[in-house]
Amino acid sequence: MADRIVIDPVTRIEGHAKITVQLDADGRPTEARFHVTEFRGFEKMYEGRPFWEMPAITARVCGICPVSHLTASAKAGDQILAVRVPPAAVKLRRLATWAQVLQSHALSFFHLSSPDLLLGMDSDPARRNIFGLIAENPDLARAGIRLRQFGQRIIAALGGQKIHPAWVVPGGVRHALPVEEREWVRERLPEAKQTTLTAIGLFKGLMEKFRAETEVFGKFPTMHLGLVAADGSWETYDGAMRFCDADGTTVAEVAPARYQEFIAEKAESWSFVKSTYFKPRGPAGVYRVGPLARLNVCDRMGTPLADREFIEFRGLGREATNASFLFHYARLIEILCSVEKIEQHLDDPDLQSAHVRAEAGVNSPEGVGCCEAPRGILFHHYKVTDDGLIRSANLLIATAQNNLAMNRTVTQIAKHYITGRDVPEGILNRLEAGIRAFDPCLSCSTHAAGQMPLHVELVGPDGEVVSSLRRG
Amino acid sequence: MSAVTLTINDRLVTAAAGETVLAAARAAGIDVPTLCYVDGLSAHGGCRLCLVEVGAGGRLQPACFMPVAEGMVVRTDTDRLAEYRRMIVELLFAEGNHVCSVCVANGNCELQDAAAATGMDHERFEYTYPKRAVDASHDRFGIDHNRCVLCTRCVRACDELEGAHTWDVAGRGAGAKVVTDLNQPWGESPTCTSCGKCFMACPTGAIFRKGSTVAETDHGRDRLQFLVAAREKKQWIV
Ligand code: SF4
Ligand code: FES
Numbered sequence: 001m002a003d004r005i006v007i008d009p010v011t012r013i014e015g016h017a018k019i020t021v022q023l024d025a026d027g028r029p030t031e032a033r034f035h036v037t038e039f040r041g042f043e044k045m046y047e048g049r050p051f052w053e054m055p056a057i058t059a060r061v062c063g064i065c066p067v068s069h070l071t072a073s074a075k076a077g078d079q080i081l082a083v084r085v086p087p088a089a090v091k092l093r094r095l096a097t098w099a100q101v102l103q104s105h106a107l108s109f110f111h112l113s114s115p116d117l118l119l120g121m122d123s124d125p126a127r128r129n130i131f132g133l134i135a136e137n138p139d140l141a142r143a144g145i146r147l148r149q150f151g152q153r154i155i156a157a158l159g160g161q162k163i164h165p166a167w168v169v170p171g172g173v174r175h176a177l178p179v180e181e182r183e184w185v186r187e188r189l190p191e192a193k194q195t196t197l198t199a200i201g202l203f204k205g206l207m208e209k210f211r212a213e214t215e216v217f218g219k220f221p222t223m224h225l226g227l228v229a230a231d232g233s234w235e236t237y238d239g240a241m242r243f244c245d246a247d248g249t250t251v252a253e254v255a256p257a258r259y260q261e262f263i264a265e266k267a268e269s270w271s272f273v274k275s276t277y278f279k280p281r282g283p284a285g286v287y288r289v290g291p292l293a294r295l296n297v298c299d300r301m302g303t304p305l306a307d308r309e310f311i312e313f314r315g316l317g318r319e320a321t322n323a324s325f326l327f328h329y330a331r332l333i334e335i336l337c338s339v340e341k342i343e344q345h346l347d348d349p350d351l352q353s354a355h356v357r358a359e360a361g362v363n364s365p366e367g368v369g370c371c372e373a374p375r376g377i378l379f380h381h382y383k384v385t386d387d388g389l390i391r392s393a394n395l396l397i398a399t400a401q402n403n404l405a406m407n408r409t410v411t412q413i414a415k416h417y418i419t420g421r422d423v424p425e426g427i428l429n430r431l432e433a434g435i436r437a438f439d440p441c442l443s444c445s446t447h448a449a450g451q452m453p454l455h456v457e458l459v460g461p462d463g464e465v466v467s468s469l470r471r472g
Numbered sequence: 473m474s475a476v477t478l479t480i481n482d483r484l485v486t487a488a489a490g491e492t493v494l495a496a497a498r499a500a501g502i503d504v505p506t507l508c509y510v511d512g513l514s515a516h517g518g519c520r521l522c523l524v525e526v527g528a529g530g531r532l533q534p535a536c537f538m539p540v541a542e543g544m545v546v547r548t549d550t551d552r553l554a555e556y557r558r559m560i561v562e563l564l565f566a567e568g569n570h571v572c573s574v575c576v577a578n579g580n581c582e583l584q585d586a587a588a589a590t591g592m593d594h595e596r597f598e599y600t601y602p603k604r605a606v607d608a609s610h611d612r613f614g615i616d617h618n619r620c621v622l623c624t625r626c627v628r629a630c631d632e633l634e635g636a637h638t639w640d641v642a643g644r645g646a647g648a649k650v651v652t653d654l655n656q657p658w659g660e661s662p663t664c665t666s667c668g669k670c671f672m673a674c675p676t677g678a679i680f681r682k683g684s685t686v687a688e689t690d691h692g693r694d695r696l697q698f699l700v701a702a703r704e705k706k707q708w709i710v
Contacts, residue, residue: 048605049604049606050608050682051612052683052685053574053684056574056686057686060574166685166686166688169685170683361611385608387608387609387614387659388608389606
């Protein structure tokens with residue numbers, strides 16, 4: 001009899017989702033799927049709103065990466081205004097995106113994933129969370145929390161509030177960086193850098209231990225997509241979107257405004273998140289976005305320490321850098337690069353400029369705004385009336401773009417570890433950890449890290465629950 | 473002008489005959505919450521937030537409209553009033569689409585202030601989620617009917633201060649809304665002088681400056697008061 005294993009909800013990710021594993025008559029997994037079970041319907045809600053309000057409204061999509069939504073939204077607005085954003089505003093927006101990458105990655109690594117990495121995949125689930133980490137390695141846990149706070153404070157200094165700063169606006173930003181805040185950032189920079197380097201050292205030390213996981217946690221060749229600067233270096237705010245093949249060859253490098261020519265979206269019956277693929281190749285054109293993808297598409301990071309790590313990372317070979325487990329490594333290198341970029345640009349007097357916002361009316365009926373959110377490239381596409389009211393909005397988020405790869409990842413893990421109907425908890429955690437490597441952001445709200453119970457069901461083909469396992 | 477003496481919250485208060493209970497109370501330092509009332513504009517008596525109890529039976533009267541009388545006994549601070557005021561604010565919230573977190577007037581909104589002042593910590597009525605439009609056809613301003621509480625402050629400011637009478641109210645009951653001229657797009661109004669007084673008068677984010685993002689509204693209400701003083705008292709004090 002064919003069974004299905006259901007993991008619901010998936011814990012330590014942002015939002016609510018479940019995993020189902022379909023078993024064949026012999027209890028061997030045939031396919032696994034990652035379902036997003038929440039529907040939020042934002043795009044419909046935006047219709048009729050003035051596009052000026054969109055940055056702040058869309059920032060509500062997500063409590064983890066509001067800055068990314070603000071930025072993509074404001075950039076779409078820039079195009080509707082058809083103005084050139086003052087250079088100082090561009091620098092300030094960039095600063096915010098680095099702080100965003102840093103704080104979000106710190107959350108993903110230290111709070112959500114390091115319990116698996118440092119305490120072990122099979123450790124006691126009641127302790128396998130940030131609190132267990134605090135008990136086990138208080139210094140590291142504290143440093144991680146402070147690193148995230150460093151990024152949050154920069155965002156707060158720019159935006160006035162750390163979670164939903166309506167600070168990036170069409171045409172620029174609302175105000176510059178206060179001098180006192182700049183000095184605070186300067187003081188905390190060395191510590192932030194040290195924490196990141198420590199974490200990188202730690203992760204590299206663990207790579208041997210997780211060799212098995214690295215092989216099966218979503219290791220398969222796919223394309224990658226990310227922004228690159230004009231000189232080919234790592235980019236979070238602007239630049240061209242570059243698709244590369246699994247072997248690193250550049251397949252396409254185009255302006256993000258042309259995204260619809262290259263990315264196709266399809267709705268899935270089993271998830272509220274759409275799936276996307278590289279259009280010229282059809283549904284076989286699976287690609288990944290996010291830290292791993294960005295490090296696969298760019299030619300260099302553009303800062304000394306991060307470049308050193310980057311060379312080591314890429315030295316692992318293209319086969320290795322197609323392993324989703326290395327998302328963690330890529331994330332740490334991106335934190336390092338963000339810290340260095342913040343350091344390099346902190347003394348730019350433009351950060352205190354008074355000329356940070358260009359004003360104009362509606363000069364174009366359409367705008368596409370694109371930036372790199374911590375979890376991957378993000379597009380906001382608006383069409384507006386002559387008066388600037390939203391006619392239609394399309395948001396293309398990272399999790400949709402990783403959807404196909406995430407499904408492949410859970411299938412790969414299930415096939416490797418599950419051999420019968422009796423599934424140990426540690427294996428279920430591996431399924432979740434495979435998803436967690438992508439750090440998917442399914443919605444808006446965070447929930448207490450590691451606190452949610454895990455519910456697993458084995459379901460027969462007729463929908464009847466064969467057995468049920470609860471943890472937490 | 474003759475003076476009258478009345479009692480407000482057990483205190484003897486002197487006021488000029490013809491004055492309202494609201495004016496008398498405020499002159500005596502007794503606060504009465506208001507929403508549709510604006511100093512210098514005619515009273516409207518629409519929101520009922522200024523309700524007070526008058527006489528031994530505690531008859532409910534709007535303070536902004538009620539003239540003082542000799543020997544009148546007024547209470548502004550009973551539990552019953554507190555409950556009614558809070559309910560009024562809850563009804564206003566349930567009637568429109570007020571989402572403070574994404575509103576241009578967040579932090580600068582008298583409806584939001586009223587909610588805080590009346591202790592509204594949740595909504596007891598079902599939201600009606602009315603389908604209302606946004607008119608952004610004017611060059612400088614827009615009106616989001618979702619956020620309009622029909623206080624008619626814009627109507628009175630436009631009529632009484634600017635003299636244009638671009639704004640008025642059309643429709644009845646739940647279908648009532650403020651309109652510009654003959655219910656045409658604001659941008660096509662032949663009478664609007666673009667002075668912005670309606671924006672200054674609006675208590676919420678309903679009338680907004682175009683280009684504003686969330687929590688970015690400064691109504692500049694002191695300018696409205698400056699105009700009132702200049703007009704009525706011939707005093708130009710900034
Ligand atoms: S638009 Fe503003 S001022 Fe005019 S009635 Fe509505 S809430 Fe009152
Ligand atoms: S202030 Fe008196 S009824 Fe509105």
